[in-house]
Every structure is written in structure tokens, then in C-alpha cells.
Amino acid sequence: MSKILIRGAKVLGGEPQDVLIDGGTIAQVGSGLAAEGAEVVEAGGKVLLPGLVDLHTHLREPGREDSETVLTGTRAAASGGFTTVFAMANTFPVADTAGVVEQVWRLGKEHGYCDVQPIGAVTVGLEGRKLAELGAMHESAAGVTVFSDDGKCVHDAVIMRRALEYVKAFGGVVAQHAQEPRLTEGAEMNEGIVSAELGLGGWPAVAEESIIARDVLLADHVGSRVHICHLSTAGSVEIVRWAKSRGIAVTAEVTPHHLLLTDELVRTYNPVYKVNPPLRTERDVMALREALADGTIDIVATDHAPHPHEDKDCEWAAAAMGMVGLETALSVVQETMVDTGLLDWAGVADRMSVKPAQIGQATGHGRPVSAGEPANLTLVDTAYRGLVEPAGFASRSRNTPYEGRELPGRVTHTWLRGKATLVDGKLT
Amino acid sequence: MQRHLISAADLTRDDAVLILDTAEEMARVADRPIKKLPTLRGRTIVNLFFEDSTRTRISFEAAEKRLSADVINFTAKGSSVSKGESLKDTAQTLEAMGVDAVVIRHGASGAPYRLANSGWIDAAVVNAGDGTHQHPTQALLDAFTMRRRLIGPDAGLGQDLEGKRITLVGDVLHSRVARSNVDLLHTLGAEVTLVAPPTLLPVGIETWPCEVSYDLDSTLSKSDAVMMLRVQRERMNAAFFPTEREYSRRYGLDGDRMARMPEHAIVMHPGPMVRGMEITAEVADSDRCTVVEQVANGVSIRMAVLYLLLGGNEPAVTHPRTEEK
Ligand SMILES: [Zn+2]
Numbered sequence: 001m002s003k004i005l006i007r008g009a010k011v012l013g014g015e016p017q018d019v020l021i022d023g024g025t026i027a028q029v030g031s032g033l034a035a036e037g038a039e040v041v042e043a044g045g046k047v048l049l050p051g052l053v054d055l056h057t058h059l060r061e062p063g064r065e066d067s068e069t070v071l072t073g074t075r076a077a078a079s080g081g082f083t084t085v086f087a088m089a090n091t092f093p094v095a096d097t098a099g100v101v102e103q104v105w106r107l108g109k110e111h112g113y114c115d116v117q118p119i120g121a122v123t124v125g126l127e128g129r130k131l132a133e134l135g136a137m138h139e140s141a142a143g144v145t146v147f148s149d150d151g152k153c154v155h156d157a158v159i160m161r162r163a164l165e166y167v168k169a170f171g172g173v174v175a176q177h178a179q180e181p182r183l184t185e186g187a188e189m190n191e192g193i194v195s196a197e198l199g200l201g202g203w204p205a206v207a208e209e210s211i212i213a214r215d216v217l218l219a220d221h222v223g224s225r226v227h228i229c230h231l232s233t234a235g236s237v238e239i240v241r242w243a244k245s246r247g248i249a250v251t252a253e254v255t256p257h258h259l260l261l262t263d264e265l266v267r268t269y270n271p272v273y274k275v276n277p278p279l280r281t282e283r284d285v286m287a288l289r290e291a292l293a294d295g296t297i298d299i300v301a302t303d304h305a306p307h308p309h310e311d312k313d314c315e316w317a318a319a320a321m322g323m324v325g326l327e328t329a330l331s332v333v334q335e336t337m338v339d340t341g342l343l344d345w346a347g348v349a350d351r352m353s354v355k356p357a358q359i360g361q362a363t364g365h366g367r368p369v370s371a372g373e374p375a376n377l378t379l380v381d382t383a384y385r386g387l388v389e390p391a392g393f394a395s396r397s398r399n400t401p402y403e404g405r406e407l408p409g410r411v412t413h414t415w416l417r418g419k420a421t422l423v424d425g426k427l428t
Numbered sequence: 429m430q431r432h433l434i435s436a437a438d439l440t441r442d443d444a445v446l447i448l449d450t451a452e453e454m455a456r457v458a459d460r461p462i463k464k465l466p467t468l469r470g471r472t473i474v475n476l477f478f479e480d481s482t483r484t485r486i487s488f489e490a491a492e493k494r495l496s497a498d499v500i501n502f503t504a505k506g507s508s509v510s511k512g513e514s515l516k517d518t519a520q521t522l523e524a525m526g527v528d529a530v531v532i533r534h535g536a537s538g539a540p541y542r543l544a545n546s547g548w549i550d551a552a553v554v555n556a557g558d559g560t561h562q563h564p565t566q567a568l569l570d571a572f573t574m575r576r577r578l579i580g581p582d583a584g585l586g587q588d589l590e591g592k593r594i595t596l597v598g599d600v601l602h603s604r605v606a607r608s609n610v611d612l613l614h615t616l617g618a619e620v621t622l623v624a625p626p627t628l629l630p631v632g633i634e635t636w637p638c639e640v641s642y643d644l645d646s647t648l649s650k651s652d653a654v655m656m657l658r659v660q661r662e663r664m665n666a667a668f669f670p671t672e673r674e675y676s677r678r679y680g681l682d683g684d685r686m687a688r689m690p691e692h693a694i695v696m697h698p699g700p701m702v703r704g705m706e707i708t709a710e711v712a713d714s715d716r717c718t719v720v721e722q723v724a725n726g727v728s729i730r731m732a733v734l735y736l737l738l739g740g741n742e743p744a745v746t747h748p749r750t751e752e753k
Binding site for chain 2: 188191192193194195196197198199200202204268269313314315316317318
């Protein structure tokens with residue numbers, strides 16, 4: 001593998017430096033580096049970050065290849081600056097056996113646009129009744145470390161307790177989609193002033209908060225660690241903050257869309273805004289930003305949820321829940337966290353690469369940008385501003401809430417172990 | 429007037445009064461030997477009902493026929509709407525057929541709004557009830573009934589409901605009628621009180637332009653109209669209230685309670701009435717109960733709405749549209 005010299009890049013947003021990649025590794029970081037025969041990339045003051053890691057992606061393969069495949073999803077990931085994605089288990093068949101997780105892992109390896117770490121289901125068929133073979137999935141070639149019934153909540157307290165205990169044997173983590181099922185029957189959007197007016201079924205904040213409260217107590221009781229998916233309410237933030245202050249091993253994620261969008265947008269009845277957990281209020285958005293800034297929320301995760309056009313071009317009630325997010329995540333984080341002064345680029349690297357890699361044990365990712373480390377890197381033109389144009393997405397689906405919206409920042413280059421997957425905004 | 433009627437909240441005070449006044453003119457047509465106007469001759473209106481409601485459909489159909497429109501009834505009940513394609517597909521079929529207006533009833537809140545705003549169709553859209561969201565022509569016919577009874581058919585012309593005190597009782601949470609009525613009655617200057625057990629009131633109701641009470645008895649003596657909302661029996665199984673008996677005792681309207689209302693006050697119900705739990709036969713059959721009038725008024729209101737959306741801005745009866753001259 002040849003050498004690449006990235007010239008004049010602001011590493012984690014610092015002073016411009018040169019970074020020399022040799023093979024799959026960062027060889028040198030410094031000023032005025034020269035390298036014979038190296039391919040030179042003029043960074044021109046762009047920000048260089050460790051390759052982003054998404055702990056929460058839906059790749060849809062196997063089963064819903066009309067929405068996304070491992071190939072199209074990882075191409076979308078590379079476009080968005082990601083070098084690793086964790087693929088959620090709610091596929092068809094469900095990723096609840098060693099066979100399915102190995103299939104997904106192998107597809108990721110073959111395509112080479114980013115590493116794919118399959119997430120294993122906690123329970124058989126995501127049904128919440130019987131533990132899936134967590135150990136077998138861990139021991140498979142896929143080496144599963146994160147388990148989740150995402151899309152559904154592990155709502156039975158005993159099953160959740162057993163899962164938390166069981167994965168301790170191999171250092172796994174259970175990622176909970178916190179949604180009390182009875183409190184959210186018929187739920188279509190955030191329960192509040194807007195849902196009452198629109199006559200849409202309410203998804204109350206307490207349905208999320210009550211499960212998080214229970215699960216941090218369970219994790220404390222059995223001495224295990226729990227990860228909470230896509231926090232969406234101010235109350236959830238308070239519970240996680242309290243749990244951390246007590247030393248409970250809990251980590252939490254927030255999606256880019258919950259950092260930017262509110263339930264006011266649902267007044268359009270446009271299903272592009274239909275997502276689970278639902279868009280909340282301005283107050284919740286502000287609390288989530290603050291919590292991500294102060295570390296109460298550990299990471300940003302996209303919850304990239306591709307759906308074909310016809311599943312969204314319909315009335316609200318009939319529409320599928322979810323939005324794509326891999327290709328816009330960094331822009332939304334720049335808009336909501338960096339441009340607002342809440343987080344610097346080192347902070348973004350921490351929340352979108354270092355910490356998610358740690359939680360998911362993606363060794364080789366989320367490493368410092370320094371000599372000897374794997375060359376998993378992302379170059380961002382932070383001065384760029386432009387309209388989001390879903391027609392240009394690499395994802396097979398276009399269900400983005402940002403169509404026609406101006407967002408800052410653009411990923412121009414992505415390198416996976418020294419091999420470019422994205423060059424000048426174009427996939428290799 | 430706007431091009432569509434999706435929500436009672438979309439109507440200004442002047443829009444609403446114009447509709448009520450136009451409905452008075454339309455009501456006179458019902459007294460003629462030939463109950464028909466040529467106003468919408470050559471126009472095609474589709475009644476697109478994804479949810480069963482014979483009463484509402486017949487009311488619209490009568491209105492459309494009295495205005496001489498060509499009427500197509502499309503009942504989608506039983507067809508698969510779960511995939512979500514059917515509303516759009518149906519809309520595009522109707523568009524291809526050159527339909528001028530679509531009267532839509534749908535079980536999903538927001539479906540008429542989507543139909544009107546998604547570029548699927550050019551026709552005017554009239555919401556005939558969507559999920560738990562809105563039922564604007566119901567609110568208009570209720571306001572029309574109140575104005576006629578509390579002010580008078582002729583004295584009421586040009587008037588709103590300023591200062592009238594209206595109480596709505598029952599399942600506000602699931603009621604598109606309640607939402608529509610609160611919006612419209614507020615616009616028309618009435619003072620609205622909602623009465624229900626806390627379980628049947630939506631979160632955030634404190635932001636609505638009305639009073640809220642858990643106690644029916646304290647509101648009766650100061651109400652000009654008491655409107656009973658339908659309470660579905662299945663709500664009981666979902667623990668919205670303990671028993672039918674307890675609901676009936678606390679929130680049902682019986683003869684004793686009606687006697688505590690002012691003499692001029694009326695009892696309303698959007699129908700169909702479930703006698704017993706929410707309203708006793710004694711009340712339902714009394715001459716203070718306007719249920720039958722509401723049905724008749726519904727036709728006049730729907731004629732007025734369709735005329736104004738499709739016909740024009742001039743008074744309907746005295747000045748037919750120019751092309752009719
Ligand atoms: Zn989820």
C-alpha cells in the first residue's frame with residue numbers, strides 16, 4: 001500500500017499539521033513533512049478527525065434489501081465519514097444467531113467501505129421472551145459485543161436482568177431501546193400540546209424515562225453495564241446524570257435529529273418526521289445538547305433507518321418510522337454543537353469516534369490521530385455550507401428530514417486503514 | 429375562504445359567519461317543493477370514505493345532490509390501507525378522472541391534510557372527519573344549530589356566538605368533534621367549558637382556548653348549551669374510568685341534571701346517541717334536545733361549504749354563478 005500525505009489539516013480542529021499515512025498506519029504527524037512518492041492531499045485547513053464510529057445503524061440486510069444493503073449502507077457510512085458501523089439486529093431473519101451475524105459481518109468485510117460490527121438480538125426474534133444465544137454470537141467470527149432488541153424494548157424486567165448478568169461473562173453490553181410498551185400503545189408522536197392538537201397518539205416521555213430508571217437500577221444491582229439508545233427527553237438526561245453520579249455503569253447516546261428537530265414539525269403531517277423515539281420539544285432538545293456537551297450523554301449515534309419512498313409517501317399513520325442519518329450526522333452535529341460553541345472538534349471526535357468505539361469495543365477505531373495508530377481518518381470541510389440534496393445520497397433510501405435545508409460541513413475524505421473510501425466527496 | 433376545509437382552526441370569524449349565513453340560505457331550499465339548486469351542475473364530487481359513517485356520507489351526498497353536483501361514492505372500507513399506498517393511489521386515480529372536490533373521511537389523523545398538501549391531487553379537499561383530529565363540518569353544523577336556537581334563524585344572520593356559554597361533556601381525548609368545536613366556538617366568541625374525567629382529557633389541554641372542569645354539576649346552571657360527546661364502551665376496558673355506572677353517575681345527563689340548566693339552554697349530541705350511559709332517554713327525547721335538527725342542519729352546512737369552496741364568493745341562492753346566467 002502506498003503512502004499518503006495529508007498536508008495542512010487541523011487535527012481535531014487544532015493548528016494545521018501534516019499527517020503521513022504509510023500502509024494502514026499513521027506514520028508521522030508534524031509540520032513540513034515530506035515523503036518521497038507519496039500521494040498528496042491538500043487539506044487546506046480542513047478538520048481531520050479519527051474515522052467516525054456509529055453504534056446504531058440499520059443496514060436492513062438480510063430481508064429488507066429494498067431499503068438498504070450492507071453495501072449501500074456502508075457506502076453511505078463512508079460518505080458520512082464513518083469507518084465503523086454497528087448494524088442493528090432487527091433484520092429478517094432477526095440477527096439472533098451466530099449464522100446471521102456472521103453473514104452480516106462477512107458482507108461488510110467483502111465490500112470494504114467500512115467495518116461492520118453486527119449487533120446481536122437480546123431475545124429470540126426480538127420477542128422479549130427468551131434469551132438469544134448471546135455467547136454463540138460473541139464467539140462467532142463476528143465477535144458480537146453489543147446486544148440489542150432495538151426497535152423493541154426488552155420490557156420484561158427479569159429478561160433484562162438476566163441479559164445484563166449473562167453478558168458479563170464476555171464483557172458484552174446490552175443496548176436498550178427504552179420504551180414502555182403499554183404506555184406507548186397507539187403512539188405516533190411525542191405526547192404533548194402538539195399531539196393533542198393534531199389528534200395523533202401520544203408517546204409520553206415517561207415511557208422512556210421509566211425504563212431507563214429501571215434499567216440503571218438493574219445494572220447497578222447486578223453490577224453490569226447498560227447502554228441506553230437514543231435518549232430523547234430532558235427527564236432521561238436527568239436519570240442518566242443521577243445514575244452516573246452514583247457510579248452506575250451506564251452509557252447513553254443521542255441521535256443528530258434529536259439534537260435539532262422538534263415535534264412542532266409534525267404539524268406538517270409529513271411522515272419524514274415520524275421517528276421512534278419521536279421528536280420532542282425545544283426544552284428536550286436543549287437538555288440533550290447540554291448533556292452531550294457535559295458528557296452525561298456519551299455519544300452521538302445516527303439510528304440510520306432507511307425506508308423506501310412508498311413507505312413514507314403516504315398518510316402519517318401508515319408511514320414507517322425512522323430517518324436516514326449517516327450522511328448528514330456530522331453536519332447536524334456541527335450545526336447544533338460546534339457552531340453553537342457547546343463542543344469543539346476534539347469533543348466531536350470523542351463523542352462520535354473515541355467513545356462509541358470504546359462502548360462497542362471496536363479495537364483499532366476511535367484512536368488518537370498519532371504515529372503508530374491505524375489510519376482510520378475523516379477529513380471535514382467545516383467552512384462548507386450547502387443544501388441537503390438526498391438525490392446524491394449513497395444510501396438506497398432518501399427518507400431524510402433535511403431535504404432542502406442548509407447545513408454546515410461536508411466530509412470530503414474518508415480513509416479506512418489507509419485506504420481511501422471517499423475522495424473529494426466521491427466514493428472510491 | 430381557503431381552497432380546502434381541513435380544520436375548524438383554519439376558519440376566521442368572518443369565514444365562519446359567512447358559512448353560517450350561507451347555510452341559512454341553503455336551509456330555505458329545503459322548504460321548496462323542488463329541493464335543488466343548479467349551482468354545482470357539471471362539477472364532480474367524490475365522497476371518499478375510508479371509515480364507515482353512513483350518517484355523514486348521506487349528509488354530504490344530500491348536500492351535493494341539492495347543489496346538482498355529480499356524485500361518486502367511494503368506500504374504501506376493507507381495502508388495504510395498512511401499506512399506506514392506497515390513499516395516494518386512490519387520490520391519483522381521482523385526479524385522473526378530473527374530480528373537482530374530494531370529501532374524505534379517514535381513520536388516520538392528518539390524512540385529509542396530506543391529501544390536500546402532498547401534490548397528489550388538485551381537487552378541493554373537505555375533511556369529513558379524520559382520526560381523533562378534526563371534523564370541521566360537524567363543528568359548523570353545531571354552531572349553526574346553536575345560533576338558530578339561541579339567537580334565531582333571521583336574527584342570527586351576520587352574528588357570531590359572542591358570550592354564549594357552551595359546555596362539552598365526555599370523551600374529549602378521542603373526540604375530533606371536541607377539537608373542532610373548541611376551535612370554532614372560540615373563533616365565534618363563545619366561552620367553552622370541557623367537562624370530563626382527567627383520563628379523558630388530553631395532555632396539554634391547559635393551552636386550549638377553553639375552561640376545563642372535572643365536575644359536571646357545577647357547570648350546568650351557567651350553560652347555554654350542553655353538548656354530550658360519545659363515550660365508546662371499549663374505553664372502559666382500557667381503564668379510562670372504573671365502570672359504566674360510575675361514569676354515568678358523574679358525567680351522564682339525566683332529567684335532574686337537565687332541570688338545573690337555564691330554561692333556554694339546549695342539549696346537543698353529535699350522534700349516534702348511546703342512550704343510558706351518556707344521556708338518558710328522557711333527555712334525548714325532550715324538546716330541548718337538538719339531535720334531529722343537527723342532522724337537518726348538517727345538510728345545509730355542507731351545501732354552504734361545498735358552494736363556497738367550489739362555487740364562488742357571492743351569496744348562493746339569490747345570485748347564481750355567472751356561467752349559470
Ligand atoms: Zn430504537
